Amino acid sequence: MNPKTLLVGMVCTLLCLGTQAQGLLSKVKQKAEQAAEKALDKKANQKTGNTGGSSPGTDSGSGSSSSSGSHPTNKGGGGLVTTPPDVKQNLTDAETAFKTNGYGDARYAVQQAMLGVEMEIGNKILKSLPETVSALKKQDEADKVTSTGWGWVGLTIERQYLKDDKELRTTIANNSAWMSAVNVYLANGGYAQQTNGEQNWKQIKVKGYRAIIEYDESSGYKLSVPIGQSSLIIWQGVNFASEQEMIAAANTFDLDGIKKTLGEK
Amino acid sequence: MKKFSIFLLATLAFGALKAQDFSKNLASARTAYGSGDLENARFSMQQMLNDLDIMIGKEVMKLLPAKMDALAANTKNDNVTVNTGLTGVVIHRDYGTGDKAVDVEIMSNSPLIASLNAILSIPFIGNSGDGTQKVVKIDGYKSILQKDVNSETNKTGYTLQTPLNSTLVTIKIENTTEADIVRLANTIPLSDIAKMVQ
Numbered sequence: 243m244n245p246k247t248l249l250v251g252m253v254c255t256l257l258c259l260g261t262q263a264q265g266l267l268s269k270v271k272q273k274a275e276q277a278a279e280k281a282l283d284k285k286a287n288q289k290t291g292n293t294g295g296s297s298p299g300t301d302s303g304s305g306s307s308s309s310s311g312s313h314p315t316n317k318g319g320g321g322l323v324t325t326p327p328d329v330k331q332n333l334t335d336a337e338t339a340f341k342t343n344g345y346g347d348a349r350y351a352v353q354q355a356m357l358g359v360e361m362e363i364g365n366k367i368l369k370s371l372p373e374t375v376s377a378l379k380k381q382d383e384a385d386k387v388t389s390t391g392w393g394w395v396g397l398t399i400e401r402q403y404l405k406d407d408k409e410l411r412t413t414i415a416n417n418s419a420w421m422s423a424v425n426v427y428l429a430n431g432g433y434a435q436q437t438n439g440e441q442n443w444k445q446i447k448v449k450g451y452r453a454i455i456e457y458d459e460s461s462g463y464k465l466s467v468p469i470g471q472s473s474l475i476i477w478q479g480v481n482f483a484s485e486q487e488m489i490a491a492a493n494t495f496d497l498d499g500i501k502k503t504l505g506e507k
Numbered sequence: 508m509k510k511f512s513i514f515l516l517a518t519l520a521f522g523a524l525k526a527q528d529f530s531k532n533l534a535s536a537r538t539a540y541g542s543g544d545l546e547n548a549r550f551s552m553q554q555m556l557n558d559l560d561i562m563i564g565k566e567v568m569k570l571l572p573a574k575m576d577a578l579a580a581n582t583k584n585d586n587v588t589v590n591t592g593l594t595g596v597v598i599h600r601d602y603g604t605g606d607k608a609v610d611v612e613i614m615s616n617s618p619l620i621a622s623l624n625a626i627l628s629i630p631f632i633g634n635s636g637d638g639t640q641k642v643v644k645i646d647g648y649k650s651i652l653q654k655d656v657n658s659e660t661n662k663t664g665y666t667l668q669t670p671l672n673s674t675l676v677t678i679k680i681e682n683t684t685e686a687d688i689v690r691l692a693n694t695i696p697l698s699d700i701a702k703m704v705q
Contacts, residue, residue, distance in 0.1 A: 329540055329548075336555070337533055345566060346705050349559045355536070356552040363545045505546025 378403035470506020578603030
């Protein structure tokens, strides 16, 4: 036999044996760890008087990861207090920081103040919305005001009306990045209407405002109305029988009032 | 010297003007909020943010070196742009002329930050196999260095991007070496800029 081939063969055999030996070693190590864990668990159970297999909230598996078993799960807590930032205090903080050239801190304080004002605007608008729409009642727990305090996504106000399987979701967005998309629809003649029966959107007017109504078999009706320069109100109706019913629901909202509260012209 | 004095005076006058604007807008915000006019209070606060952004931009500009090697800053091109919201403040300065010129751009609230941080956190993505992209450290901050060979001139340029929280510092040179761009970038006090824009 060629001595070179013999040498290569021997090296390969040694490598294979090495790999097998390593695998065997790791198996032995794993088994030893499992046995040690079991012994420890047994001791701990004897001390705490828990004769069951596992303590509540702990991992009852064989314990390939020894740390996952020792963490209790959270069963509840007070959550976070959602108090809007104090506008007056933040304006004072901004002034103080500004006077000492702390522009970064001044900026943060102004953002917090703006967040506070936006939350107040949002809550004011929520109060002005109708309690019921087309026999659907408002869902208090779904009322939501979201503000980033820095303009881009701006202020978003959400309200939900529900009865059985019929639902109307209302979203009012101010300083919204979505505005440009909707305005393209409204301004661009290229989005012409079709007459072949596959029309799934069209332009309409809601209380004198230009709007777009869309229909989708799975999600239902969607009505978008830009108000003023940078605000948009969207209604999403699930299980509404017809376009007319959807428009009637939208007509119960005081669009001029919302526009005024948002400071739009 | 005369030119420099005029520039200094103009800068000081601009700073004073912005400080006045801030105080004026602060007073308007307080009055509007006190009278329950929330929308006008909000508008005044947006103006305050603009004023602050410009002032922060000017302060950051002062931190940038006056020279990079032999390349002097083209102060007439210094620019601070504020777009409240989407991209925040964009601070621009360039040094020298021609293909050796250095472009420095600092953008707060940059939309690229998330993707750059993702690249930086996964080492095998940050360093590409073909050598066009690698992760380097500038003033202790992890940065992405990208090589770009111009197919027409055959010159090798580099772009260095350093994320500082939500701010992105980009340095671009059309014709340079990796060692040179890293050395020049190290003359920018990134830690001080990070403190200023945070």
